[in-house]
Amino acid sequence: MALASGVRFAPRALLRPWALLRGTTLGRTEPAAGGGGDGARRFGSQRVLVEPDAASGVAVMKLRNPPVNALSLELLTELVISLEKLENDKTFRGIILTSDCPRVFCAGLDLTEICGRNPAHCAEYWKAMQELWLRMYLSSLVLVAAINGACPAGGCIIALSCDCRVLADNPKYRIGLNETLLGIIAPFWLKDTYVNTIGHRASEQALQLGSLFPPAEALQVGLVDQVVPEDQVQSTALSEMARWLAVPDHARQLTKNMMRKATADRLLRQRDADTQNFVSFVCRDSIQKSLQAYLEKLRQRKG
Numbered sequence: 001m002a003l004a005s006g007v008r009f010a011p012r013a014l015l016r017p018w019a020l021l022r023g024t025t026l027g028r029t030e031p032a033a034g035g036g037g038d039g040a041r042r043f044g045s046q047r048v049l050v051e052p053d054a055a056s057g058v059a060v061m062k063l064r065n066p067p068v069n070a071l072s073l074e075l076l077t078e079l080v081i082s083l084e085k086l087e088n089d090k091t092f093r094g095i096i097l098t099s100d101c102p103r104v105f106c107a108g109l110d111l112t113e114i115c116g117r118n119p120a121h122c123a124e125y126w127k128a129m130q131e132l133w134l135r136m137y138l139s140s141l142v143l144v145a146a147i148n149g150a151c152p153a154g155g156c157i158i159a160l161s162c163d164c165r166v167l168a169d170n171p172k173y174r175i176g177l178n179e180t181l182l183g184i185i186a187p188f189w190l191k192d193t194y195v196n197t198i199g200h201r202a203s204e205q206a207l208q209l210g211s212l213f214p215p216a217e218a219l220q221v222g223l224v225d226q227v228v229p230e231d232q233v234q235s236t237a238l239s240e241m242a243r244w245l246a247v248p249d250h251a252r253q254l255t256k257n258m259m260r261k262a263t264a265d266r267l268l269r270q271r272d273a274d275t276q277n278f279v280s281f282v283c284r285d286s287i288q289k290s291l292q293a294y295l296e297k298l299r300q301r302k303g
């Protein structure tokens with residue numbers, strides 16, 4: 001990821017994402033409906049749909065891992081690859097991230113990736129989660145989250161790593177870090193991201209209580225930047241994007257780096273320890289039991 005000034009600030013020692021790829025269909029390019037030239041061609045993968053608009057330099061990236069866009073290992077990997085592809089293409093300056101699944105932006109970690117799995121799998125999964133966060137948090141592109149559905153936990157991590165958040169005004173679309181309610185704890189880098197966004201006291205309260213904020217409260221606490229009627233989420237995200245793109249890239253990118261680097265560096269310095277910590281925590285019998293019980297509750301809630 002090169003800055004306009006030639007400075008590169010994305011961590012270079014990140015995982016090679018394609019090493020994680022299993023059975024995906026990346027790199028597929030197809031014409032968008034009614035599309036013609038390059039600017040109207042879609043590409044992406046099974047779980048990430050990318051609609052690039054070369055004329056504006058903005059791509060819309062849609063999560064499509066039904067039913068709830070849970071962050072499976074495949075989805076994490078495909079997101080990193082799509083992001084990298086856009087970053088390496090000088091045509092693009094911004095991404096609008098949104099959901100292709102009705103009513104849910106992203107349900108967070110795919111609990112089936114950490115329930116009843118062996119430590120090696122949990123480690124591989126957690127590294128992919130770290131990777132996505134690092135890539136997004138330090139991206140040289142402008143990332144705007146168009147949050148068109150529920151956005152708990154890992155979904156909120158994805159939204160928080162964007163530069164700006166627009167949330168649809170629907171009381172069911174709550175956003176926040178509810179980890180404590182599942183009996184788990186947000187890692188330090190997620191806590192840092194929360195504090196950077198809403199401040200220390202609000203984070204302390206919200207993290208301990210596992211608060212999921214409905215739109216008006218999310219706006220009030222500063223978790224999102226705009227709350228708009230559902231049918232205006234996309235257009236508002238585009239207007240926000242235009243505001244951010246009006247700033248010269250090099251100045252905005254270096255400022256973003258200045259604001260975020262210390263937080264990202266903290267994880268980069270202790271990435272392995274963070275992975276070990278995650279694995280030993282989630283593999284404990286007691287944590288496995290609470291995760292299983294939570295998953296069971298979700299399954300039974302249906303119908």
Ligand SMILES: CCCCCCC/C=C/C(=O)SCCNC(=O)CCNC(=O)[C@H](O)C(C)(C)COP(=O)(O)OP(=O)(O)OC[C@H]1O[C@@H](n2cnc3c(N)ncnc32)[C@H](O)[C@@H]1OP(=O)(O)O
Pocket residue numbers: 067068070103104106107108109110111112150152153154155178179182184185186187277278281282295298299300301302
């Ligand atoms: C040291 C430890 C560090 C750990 C830090 C970890 C940081 C991040 C943690 C997380 O992200 S944990 C995950 C937290 N996520 C949630 O609590 C959300 C749970 N889901 C919901 O609340 C709801 O599903 C929803 C997102 C509001 C959508 O509701 P809706 O009514 O539309 O769908 P459902 O009927 O509830 O679900 C459909 C289907 O999907 C399954 N499912 C839902 N969420 C998950 C998930 N996160 N992982 C895996 N599967 C999930 C749900 O069980 C249903 O499955 P089926 O019954 O159809 O089999």
